[in-house]
Amino acid sequence: MVLAEGPPYKMSALDTDINQHFQDAIDVIQHHSESPYSDPGYKYYETLGTHQPLGCQISCYLVTPTHPDTPSPVYDWTSAPLGSQHLQSSGQSWPPGVPEVSVGQPVALEPPQFYPVLPVPRHGKGRKKLRLYEYLHEALSDPAMADSIQWTDTANGTFHFVSKNKERLAECWGQRKGNRKTMTYQKMARALRNYSRSGEIIKVRRKLTYQFNPAILQRLGGIDQGPQLRAPANPSGPGGAQGPPGEPASYGPDWYSWYGHYPLQEQWFSATDPRHL
DNA sequence: ACCGCCGGGAGTGTGA
DNA sequence: GTCACACTCCCGGCGG
Numbered sequence: 001m002v003l004a005e006g007p008p009y010k011m012s013a014l015d016t017d018i019n020q021h022f023q024d025a026i027d028v029i030q031h032h033s034e035s036p037y038s039d040p041g042y043k044y045y046e047t048l049g050t051h052q053p054l055g056c057q058i059s060c061y062l063v064t065p066t067h068p069d070t071p072s073p074v075y076d077w078t079s080a081p082l083g084s085q086h087l088q089s090s091g092q093s094w095p096p097g098v099p100e101v102s103v104g105q106p107v108a109l110e111p112p113q114f115y116p117v118l119p120v121p122r123h124g125k126g127r128k129k130l131r132l133y134e135y136l137h138e139a140l141s142d143p144a145m146a147d148s149i150q151w152t153d154t155a156n157g158t159f160h161f162v163s164k165n166k167e168r169l170a171e172c173w174g175q176r177k178g179n180r181k182t183m184t185y186q187k188m189a190r191a192l193r194n195y196s197r198s199g200e201i202i203k204v205r206r207k208l209t210y211q212f213n214p215a216i217l218q219r220l221g222g223i224d225q226g227p228q229l230r231a232p233a234n235p236s237g238p239g240g241a242q243g244p245p246g247e248p249a250s251y252g253p254d255w256y257s258w259y260g261h262y263p264l265q266e267q268w269f270s271a272t273d274p275r276h277l
Numbered sequence: 278a279c280c281g282c283c284g285g286g287a288g289t290g291t292g293a
Numbered sequence: 294g295t296c297a298c299a300c301t302c303c304c305g306g307c308g309g
Contacts, residue, residue, distance in 0.1 A: 053309075129291070132300075163280090178290095186281090191300055193283070207281065 046257055132191050133200050133212065137220045145169060157212035158204055161185065166208065 109123045139145040140159055148169035152158040155218065174183025192210055197200035204211050212220075 013301090129299080174301095177300085181302080183301085187301060189282075189301080190284085194300075249291080 022154060037190045130176065132173065132188070133195060134220065135176060136201075137212070137217075139169060140170075145172075148172075152204075152209055154205075157214060158209060158210040159212070160206070163208060 042269050136149065136159070140151055147162055148165040152160045170183045170185040170226060172190040173183070173188055177183070192201055193203065196203060199213050201210050201212055201233050203209075227239050
């Protein structure tokens with residue numbers, strides 16, 4: 001689908017509408033299609049890209065069939081968010097978004113599966129907007145975006161942006177959202193830092209590297225690894241950082257164990273980041 | 278100097 | 294219309 005010829009392309013309000021109609025159309029098609037992707041025995045994962053000039057594409061991946069006996073673990077988009085309001089109002093211990101598992105107990109992750117990005121589940125007449133972390137997870141599953149964003153360690157949900165192409169990913173995100181102005185990595189990273197407050201994604205103390213909250217990862221449909229959840233980089237350990245991108249880092253206990261020592265993320269950072277001392 | 282990162286704060290679009 | 298939310302956008306600053 002070509003929406004414009006030649007960069008820079010600015011998404012207009014009309015284009016946003018077109019996007020909405022496009023999603024509606026896909027919605028309908030997927031309900032009526034006889035393609036394998038509409039087979040109830042399969043889940044599908046689809047990436048909507050409308051950005052030919054940037055190389056963002058529509059892609060559809062068949063990851064794994066769902067066992068017929070297994071009910072589709074579709075994320076309930078109406079469930080309570082991991083939002084900061086919990087952090088602020090409830091006095092709940094950090095991290096609000098971390099699954100409530102006892103320390104040291106393995107967390108059962110669903111096997112690799114499809115998760116529905118499109119059609120986006122609706123409640124009422126509205127449609128839940130795509131969140132940045134959802135888009136990033138989607139991009140991480142997209143081989144076409146591998147030159148922009150990659151898993152650092154799928155087991156613990158760490159990923160990194162490819163320095164050379166991180167702006168391209170940001171532009172794709174901006175276009176996906178229908179922004180008028182061009183999204184930059186700087187702005188996207190600002191949004192990512194906001195996730196640190198709610199715990200959905202935290203910054204790993206390594207260049208261009210972030211980490212999904214395990215609960216988010218679980219909701220998004222898991223990753224290609226086993227159920228082992230590992231902690232973020234142990235900043236207090238030797239070197240204070242993980243290895244270079246691409247090298248699986250070895251961590252100690254699970255995420256909860258790490259953060260469980262710090263009621264609030266800020267405290268965790270304070271205790272581990274010299275700049276916060 | 279450059280880049281990545283951080284955080285404040287105002288503005289914006291959307292859904293309820 | 295109002296509100297909350299999730300960014301978006303701009304800025305100044307810090308550190309490697």
